Amino acid sequence: MAGTDQKIHDANETEPPVKKHKVGGDAEPQANGDDLTDLSAFRADRILSCDSRNKTIVAVGSFGAADPGQRALVILEKKPFDADGFDKLCTVESSLKKVFRNDVYGNYDCFIERELNAVKATVIHPASDKHIQKYETQLIHIVEETPEVYKSVTLPYLENEQLNLQWVYNILEHKSEVERIVFEDEDPSVGFVLLPDLKWDGKDLKSLYLLAIVRQTGIKSLRDLTADHLPLLQNILTKCTNIINERYGLPTSRIRAFFHYQPTFYHLHIHFTYLQYDAPGIHTERAHLLTSVINNIQLVPNYYQTITLPFTVRQSDKLFTVLNKKGILA
Amino acid sequence: MAGTDQKIHDANETEPPVKKHKVGGDAEPQANGDDLTDLSAFRADRILSCDSRNKTIVAVGSFGAADPGQRALVILEKKPFDADGFDKLCTVESSLKKVFRNDVYGNYDCFIERELNAVKATVIHPASDKHIQKYETQLIHIVEETPEVYKSVTLPYLENEQLNLQWVYNILEHKSEVERIVFEDEDPSVGFVLLPDLKWDGKDLKSLYLLAIVRQTGIKSLRDLTADHLPLLQNILTKCTNIINERYGLPTSRIRAFFHYQPTFYHLHIHFTYLQYDAPGIHTERAHLLTSVINNIQLVPNYYQTITLPFTVRQSDKLFTVLNKKGILA
Numbered sequence: 263m264a265g266t267d268q269k270i271h272d273a274n275e276t277e278p279p280v281k282k283h284k285v286g287g288d289a290e291p292q293a294n295g296d297d298l299t300d301l302s303a304f305r306a307d308r309i310l311s312c313d314s315r316n317k318t319i320v321a322v323g324s325f326g327a328a329d330p331g332q333r334a335l336v337i338l339e340k341k342p343f344d345a346d347g348f349d350k351l352c353t354v355e356s357s358l359k360k361v362f363r364n365d366v367y368g369n370y371d372c373f374i375e376r377e378l379n380a381v382k383a384t385v386i387h388p389a390s391d392k393h394i395q396k397y398e399t400q401l402i403h404i405v406e407e408t409p410e411v412y413k414s415v416t417l418p419y420l421e422n423e424q425l426n427l428q429w430v431y432n433i434l435e436h437k438s439e440v441e442r443i444v445f446e447d448e449d450p451s452v453g454f455v456l457l458p459d460l461k462w463d464g465k466d467l468k469s470l471y472l473l474a475i476v477r478q479t480g481i482k483s484l485r486d487l488t489a490d491h492l493p494l495l496q497n498i499l500t501k502c503t504n505i506i507n508e509r510y511g512l513p514t515s516r517i518r519a520f521f522h523y524q525p526t527f528y529h530l531h532i533h534f535t536y537l538q539y540d541a542p543g544i545h546t547e548r549a550h551l552l553t554s555v556i557n558n559i560q561l562v563p564n565y566y567q568t569i570t571l572p573f574t575v576r577q578s579d580k581l582f583t584v585l586n587k588k589g590i591l592a
Numbered sequence: 593m594a595g596t597d598q599k600i601h602d603a604n605e606t607e608p609p610v611k612k613h614k615v616g617g618d619a620e621p622q623a624n625g626d627d628l629t630d631l632s633a634f635r636a637d638r639i640l641s642c643d644s645r646n647k648t649i650v651a652v653g654s655f656g657a658a659d660p661g662q663r664a665l666v667i668l669e670k671k672p673f674d675a676d677g678f679d680k681l682c683t684v685e686s687s688l689k690k691v692f693r694n695d696v697y698g699n700y701d702c703f704i705e706r707e708l709n710a711v712k713a714t715v716i717h718p719a720s721d722k723h724i725q726k727y728e729t730q731l732i733h734i735v736e737e738t739p740e741v742y743k744s745v746t747l748p749y750l751e752n753e754q755l756n757l758q759w760v761y762n763i764l765e766h767k768s769e770v771e772r773i774v775f776e777d778e779d780p781s782v783g784f785v786l787l788p789d790l791k792w793d794g795k796d797l798k799s800l801y802l803l804a805i806v807r808q809t810g811i812k813s814l815r816d817l818t819a820d821h822l823p824l825l826q827n828i829l830t831k832c833t834n835i836i837n838e839r840y841g842l843p844t845s846r847i848r849a850f851f852h853y854q855p856t857f858y859h860l861h862i863h864f865t866y867l868q869y870d871a872p873g874i875h876t877e878r879a880h881l882l883t884s885v886i887n888n889i890q891l892v893p894n895y896y897q898t899i900t901l902p903f904t905v906r907q908s909d910k911l912f913t914v915l916n917k918k919g920i921l922a
Contacts, residue, residue, distance in 0.1 A: 342644035
């Protein structure tokens, strides 16, 4: 699954199953666009977002008459440059067209060989309303979630909207993505699986992004963590940083290990990125460093059942409506 | 200079003029690479930076024998997509190569027509040491600062290297920037001055950035905060969010209020930004939400004297050398 956007896993996770995998059977869905060789059949109805910083564009549309009544999302993202491949760009094939010059500064349009300038394309097909909502630019609010708000609003909400975690169990049970596993600790209590996040191509260390998924089921998020989980958290911290150090040459001081709150799926997992990677979801209102979580629990064993935790919610989310009705948003 | 990178403007301004324009005369510099039609003459000596989020790469090198002794910088940046031009991408010319599929999610490499996939190229030539320094990525490390490390290393270091705080006192004493003050609470104990951060133009709400500087002197940072400061923190939170709401129409739920640790100056101050502004310094390893700080102190009055706090340090900083010598970096 190398090379996909995390958002897709996210969508997958917050999504009621669009199509159920038959366990042990033919798990390949049918209407899957597997035969795509060009995009010419796709008709965009609407641009959902266009980000000039990340160089992404997301369109919703359809594959026309051959595929009636189905919607699809096409997500295009310019690929990062390859630091080792710079010389390949400096050939006569890379023609320059002057835009302007001023003193020592020259600005050009550069046309690179097509094969060296691929765009990452993600197609979600068929796409549900939730997929579409997920990619649409939204107003965001910060919520101060007291333990009471968690118990009375967030928890019932997330239990009700329960996400399909089958893809997580598939990974833990070696039913899918086995070849992507970087490291595995099979201990049922403190064990985990470490694998590249969908955002990461598994190669460019500057955007290193791995995910540790715990073996234990039933730990939904940060909110559930107590002193009982310290051995699990310590084990993941120690082993994952060691492995990342050995395998990718990054010392612990150059790794960012963190939880999301709210997470995108409610099976405990920890994100590992290169510290200098400006990854999505690392802002202070969403990311909680693993070391800080351990420190907090060591200081106050029921810290995460006691403290008010901030999280962000999109104005279009059902949860926003629920919180707003109860007057919880400031 | 439309279309140039802001960084270049900065470099231009902080730079002694490399070549003087003759007013009214031939203002075109000579060694300017104006005749560039391809990059094939450029030989990269070193990659200075490669950013996978912004999709940029910067190399320093030279244009070879034809241009002896001169260095040049080549900055490449993938261009954003054009929201109005999406349909042009969906042609038979945009071929797809499958990377993988899983359920409704398909991931492809997409090869777009060369003319529709230009890269922005900036050439700085000749390039000075300052140009090069400006574009070079610094290695950054995360430090787990225990209270003992704070007392034995950070505190003596910052007391020794203390930056002059006169500019802060000038603001508090109305000796400068009086006209920039947005709001002021003159109470000597819980008072503060709220004014736009230098990064903000004071207009564009999407990049709203204000700074609340406390009246009390002697509170260096987060590390000094105890239950004694709760009235101060509460006062700032309430009044600043009210004022931002009144003046800029942003409700509290759309404001991010936070401390930096380490701060850039050691007189207590709090940052206020628009929540959806991807401002510098809002990553979890540096930013601490004001509400979370209040909550932590309410839970454990001496939380910030007890807890291990992470902070980041550049490998070129003197503090890094000190910490490294003492074996504090992981």
